Each structure stands twice: as C-alpha cells, then as structure tokens.
Amino acid sequence: MQSSKAVIMALFSEDQTQETNRRGRIEIICGSMFSGKTEELIRRLKRAKFAKQKVEIFKPTVDSRYSQCDVVSHDKNYINSTPVDSSSSILLLASDVDVVGIDEAQFFDLGIVDVCNELANMGIRVIVAGLDMDFKGTPFGPIPHLCAIADEVSKVHAICVKCGQLALYSHRTVNCNKQVLLGETERYEPLCRKCYLKALKQQNTLKEA
Ligand SMILES: [Zn+2]
Structure with a gap:
C-alpha cells in the first residue's frame, strides 16, 4: 500500500524535478466553489517563486470579485x-x-486550450485553476477540454454543508438561471451528490407549488 505521504505527493505534484528542470507541462486544479482551488494555485506559484522562477499570473477580466490585479482566494x-x-x-x-x-x-474562451498547449510546448509550466461544473452540474466552459490535454489533473473538493462528506457541486441558493453570478459567493453552498439531488428536488417541489 502507498503511504499517505506518497498519495499527497502524487496529488499535489510535489515532484522536485518539475521545479528544478525547466519542462513544459499543464497542471489543472479543478473542483467546486470553496474547494481550495485558488489556495492550491497560489501555493504552487509561491513555491515556484521561492525557487527563483519567473512566474506570471493571469485571470479573466470578468472576475473582479475582490481585486482587479490580484488573484485572491476566499481566505x-x-x-x-x-x-x-x-x-x-x-x-x-x-x-x-x-x-x-x-x-x-x-x-x-475555448482558445485557452491551444494557448496552454502552446505555452507548454515552449517549455513553460502552466498551472490552471477553475470551476469544473456550473451550478447546474454542467461542465464549465473550457475546463473539461483543459483536463483532457493536461499532464496532470487535481480534482479538489469542498465539504458538504449538509452532511460533511466531500462536496463536488456548487449549489446556488437563489433562484436565478444565469450561468455566471459574479461577486455572489454567499449565494452558493458546497454539496455532495446526495444532498445536491435532494436540494434540487426540494427546489422543484417549491416551483411547482
Ligand atoms: Zn451531503
């Protein structure tokens, strides 16, 4: 059996060689809201910086929840x-x-897939964080495509607010059908599959009543 340390190292790519030998690769960190995606991205980037590597971070302009020029995690x-x-x-x-x-x-946009491939082919280590599913449980934008071309995918989980199991859904607690509801993190709750299905059922019953 693998030791738990070995498992953690595999999950969070602690492989030293990546940080010392310049080698193009694509790493994806995906999961629901409140799963620690951005924290994990920041951790990997800070480590690279400590290793005196030149790091550049980008985010789409649409995400102005906290700050125009910083990547900020929920904490x-x-x-x-x-x-x-x-x-x-x-x-x-x-x-x-x-x-x-x-x-x-x-x-x-979907062009991000080719961009990541091009960067990795140039020898750059590309680390991408993003939501894998929208509030409906549908694969979100380019993330499934990025997972397909990645060297490594880490799926991170939040904790279900109802039962404490691992959560993979970002359940929207307000009635709105738009895919993107920016700056409204308090309107989501992480749920496991069972509790998510139960919540959807309850919402549908309320709608029909
Ligand atoms: Zn649950």
Whole structure:
C-alpha cells in the first residue's frame, strides 16, 4: 500500500524535478466553489517563486470579485496577477517566463486550450485553476477540454454543508438561471451528490407549488 505521504505527493505534484528542470507541462486544479482551488494555485506559484522562477499570473477580466490585479482566494491569500480580456493576450504577455498561472479559467474562451498547449510546448509550466461544473452540474466552459490535454489533473473538493462528506457541486441558493453570478459567493453552498439531488428536488417541489 502507498503511504499517505506518497498519495499527497502524487496529488499535489510535489515532484522536485518539475521545479528544478525547466519542462513544459499543464497542471489543472479543478473542483467546486470553496474547494481550495485558488489556495492550491497560489501555493504552487509561491513555491515556484521561492525557487527563483519567473512566474506570471493571469485571470479573466470578468472576475473582479475582490481585486482587479490580484488573484485572491476566499481566505484573502493573494498573489499579483494580470487581468486579460481574452486567452490570446496570455501568449503575448507570457514571454520569457518559467511558470504561467491562470485562475478562474472557466471564464475564458475555448482558445485557452491551444494557448496552454502552446505555452507548454515552449517549455513553460502552466498551472490552471477553475470551476469544473456550473451550478447546474454542467461542465464549465473550457475546463473539461483543459483536463483532457493536461499532464496532470487535481480534482479538489469542498465539504458538504449538509452532511460533511466531500462536496463536488456548487449549489446556488437563489433562484436565478444565469450561468455566471459574479461577486455572489454567499449565494452558493458546497454539496455532495446526495444532498445536491435532494436540494434540487426540494427546489422543484417549491416551483411547482
Ligand atoms: Zn451531503
């Protein structure tokens, strides 16, 4: 049996060689809201910085929840970032770096897939964080495509607020059908599959009543 340390190392790619030998690769950190995606992205990027690597971080301009120029996690941990309008801008801005971080990647256009491949082919380590599913449980934007082309995918989980199991859904607690509801993190709750289905059922019963 693998030791728990070995499992953690595999999950969070603690492989030393990645940080010392420059090698192009794509890492995806995906999961529901409140699963710690951004925290994990920041952790990996900070480690690369400590290793004196040149790091550049991008996020889509649509995500202005906390700050225009920083990647900020829910617990207010942050790292400086550049907001960009489209995925193609990343290629223009990411010259001469060792590591590229991309946060809230679900909001980018599908072009982000080719951009990540191009960066990795140039020898850059690309670390992407994003929501894998929207509030309806549908794969979100380019994330499934990015998972397909990635060298490594880490699916992180929140904790279900109803039962304490691992949560994979971001359940929306208000009645709104738009896919994107920005700046409204308090209107979501992480739920496990069982509790998510139960919540949907209850909502449908309320609608019909
Ligand atoms: Zn649950």
